[in-house]
């Protein structure tokens with residue numbers, strides 16, 4: 001099907017005063033408006049939106065390039081198009097009906113036909129009963145309804161709107177925008193396509209099937225964003241918000257390329273501490289490794305060399321390194337392991353102090369241990385069966401893995417004196433220092449927040 005409007009490499013410059021050449025307002029604009037679509041031209045002030053609209057309406061000629069309307073090269077006013085202006089542009093000495101008939105009269109439509117089409121358009125915009133009112137008797141919203149009726153009566157192929165809601169107060173604008181969208185939805189709209197010029201991002205995403213983003217100085221097309229939402233466009237949907245956010249980002253960053261690829265950010269569910277795996281390593285393995293590394297120059301060594309000295313396969317060494325990293329005792333980079341200051345301290349201090357260090361590092365870095373202690377604290381008896389914790393891990397891991405995670409957490413927690421485990425009863429008990437108020441365990445709310 002022939003597009004309703006085709007703009008081909010259009011340039012527009014306005015002459016500068018005193019013959020100082022031209023001021024380029026539109027630079028190489030090409031676009032099409034097809035039957036059945038609503039297109040928004042979105043750009044900052046001065047990006048040439050109104051100028052482009054006027055060129056497509058045939059009100060001013062391009063300096064260079066061509067415009068086709070319904071397959072015909074445009075010369076002069078475009079009769080396939082009607083315009084709605086921001087300023088309403090009503091004649092104050094004419095009634096509502098006379099204002100609406102004005103364009104039809106200019107096109108030589110006979111009296112009866114004019115009357116019929118005007119009354120139908122007035123009805124469509126909800127001004128039934130106001131036919132003989134004068135503009136001064138109408139509110140801003142009603143005046144713009146007359147503006148719409150005047151355009152509707154022309155029964156154009158394409159309706160052009162230049163910031164049609166921006167002179168109205170927020171609620172009136174919202175109301176009228178919604179009604180225009182309803183008419184379009186219901187197939188009652190008197191034109192086959194709509195082109196709206198706006199600088200309101202939400203308005204563009206709400207009304208349009210496609211948003212063409214214009215850049216300024218000079219005005220040019222930066223790209224387009226397809227509004228892939230079911231109609232009517234639901235403002236509360238995550239996709240609507242993602243589209244608005246995307247367009248807002250490109251509008252505030254003139255250098256970003258407008259690709260139109262919009263990802264919806266999936267809201268993150270707070271991650272359960274039980275969803276995070278622990279390396280299955282006993283505390284003895286971690287401290288053994290740290291003691292070996294601390295003896296090396298700069299407390300640093302090559303990992304394959306370390307594996308050889310420990311007579312371990314690198315694969316077996318990796319979980320120990322993971323655990324040391326997780327606890328903040330070591331850092332691994334480029335095949336070397338290097339102890340952190342606290343790791344060096346842990347590897348060289350007394351057993352009592354090393355337990356304190358381990359506890360502090362575990363509480364700072366291993367959320368599942370914090371969560372277990374918090375759970376035990378919540379219970380008046382300060383004790384819970386192993387099966388309670390196993391069930392929490394079981395949500396994220398197979399049972400055998402859940403059991404290994406439980407065993408690792410128990411090993412670390414016991415060493416840190418956070419809790420004790422009675423294997424016969426299969427119960428965990430809160431350790432005395434962890435049960436006290438002055439301990440270093442954060443309150444439950446903080447952790448969950």
Ligand SMILES: Nc1ncnc2c1ncn2[C@@H]1O[C@H](COP(=O)(O)OP(=O)(O)OP(=O)(O)O)[C@@H](O)[C@H]1O
Pocket residue numbers: 014015025043044045046047048049050051052199
């Ligand atoms: N007839 C004219 N003569 C000289 N310069 C003009 C003329 N019409 C528009 N301009 C200039 O062209 C540039 C683009 O104007 P235009 O009104 O098309 O932009 P716009 O994107 O619609 O801006 P706004 O959102 O502020 O209406 C502006 O710098 C404006 O001053």
